[in-house]
Amino acid sequence: MNTFHRLIRLLLSGALAWVSSLSFADVTIHDPHAEDNEVIVGYIEFPPVFFTNDEGKPEGYLIDLARMLMEKKHYPWRAVSRPTRRMAIELADGKIDLWIGLATLPEFTGTTLVGDSIVSRIELNAYWQGDKKTISRIEDLTGESVVLLHGFSYGGAISFLRDPVNRIRDCSAFNHAQAISMLKVKRCDYLLNYDGPMRLELKKQPVQDLHRKRLSSLDARFVVSKKRDHAAKLLKDLEDALHELVAEGKWFLPPP
Template sequence: MRSSFSLHLFVFLTPGLFHVARLVILLVAALLSTSATAQSGPGAKTLRVAYVEFPPITYQTDDGAPAGSFIELTRKVAVEAGYKPEFVYLPLSRTYLYLSNGRIDVWPGVTEVPRLVDDVLESWVSPLAVQLSAWYREGTPALDHFDLLQGKRVIVIGGYTYGGLLAWLEQNGGIRVTEAPNHRSAVDMLKRKRGDYLLDYRQPVQEILTEPSDSVIRESEVRTRNAAWIFSLAHPRAALLRDDFDDAYLRLVEKGEVPPVREITGGYVIPGFPEELR
């Protein structure tokens, strides 16, 4: 239609004005093209993605790069959905804060975080499960009921909230909570008998159990949680972002490029686990 309009316009122009009119039309076309490019350029659909230290699922390499199985999955799904992920390494507490105030758009994390319940949308797709375990030394009774923690010293990882479980433990007068700065330090504290049990997630601990003396460490399952993409409700397109990610994941499943969709269940919970945190 634009060409037809231009042709009819030129018919009624004098020869002297012909080139001026042609210049104006080309300039308008260039401006329209620039505007369209600005709206669909790589910066327009950049997503700020928070990630925390949770090896081998999400972590920062020695040279400061994001890495881990969930990082690679997030990158693949984001690109399939038409977004450019910009990864931001944060402590867990700041991740929660930035999700609440909108300074980040999405976090590849876990579902049902009490602190975030009014501030986020969770993807319908859950690509993997995350297991919380109680680790203990050989010779210590296995933790087959949560009440066995009464009167015991429990080691936790600094910065982790355990889905609200840390606050519950700290308010329980019969349980002594000791904090470790990282997973390796926590296992070493357990081996030195500075605690009776260590509450930590299976994947990070399995990653570091490499020393010969680590063979004395045993494990009891406490709780299984679902991993998902957690979107900030402060983002004006949060619901659309979630749909884009879910749809992209399903397309990648059809291509055989990501694991099949998991069936979401309540997961395992150890007997005696606090009812209000289930």
């Protein structure tokens, strides 16, 4: 073989090696276990805790928490909306892996692992400034002016709050920051809101002489289906990620 042909062979083999290396660099290697590792998170329609928005996507402050937890521990995940009883049955059967909420549903007995941490206290509070009348129950708002967050059902109390018979004047707010601003400038005398998002917003926007009265309360915990592969590991990862978020100031645990 003459020098010219040897040179051509060297150039061709080098080019092939270069192309081959590019091909391997650009290939996305599919992890056959990635789909198996997906966490199915169940939720119910209970704004602002969790709900399906107008675009058909899950939303709410416990959906936001789920997103932060999964990103921290690198779990692929998706959220599915179900009526409460169906969600509980599917969690027990293993069709749903995780629920963040009330852990005492009868379907969960013997079928789930429950986290130690109270992730959130789903606590509906009345807020007001100064020496206004104390609100101890929804009915005490009759004849008053109240900041209400747009789209919130308030656990079904919205029908009472909007009933003209009860003479409640409402100021509609589209987010928590706007709701607090309305209370501060006295657009309305009272504000109905949930403890979790309210605490986060008050850290950014403190209110002087603010009073609070709990109207209702439920403790939310991590509930993991025992049918989930490595269920105990998933629960531990969630608890660890939760406390990391708390340490970073991205989440607040309710007082004991």
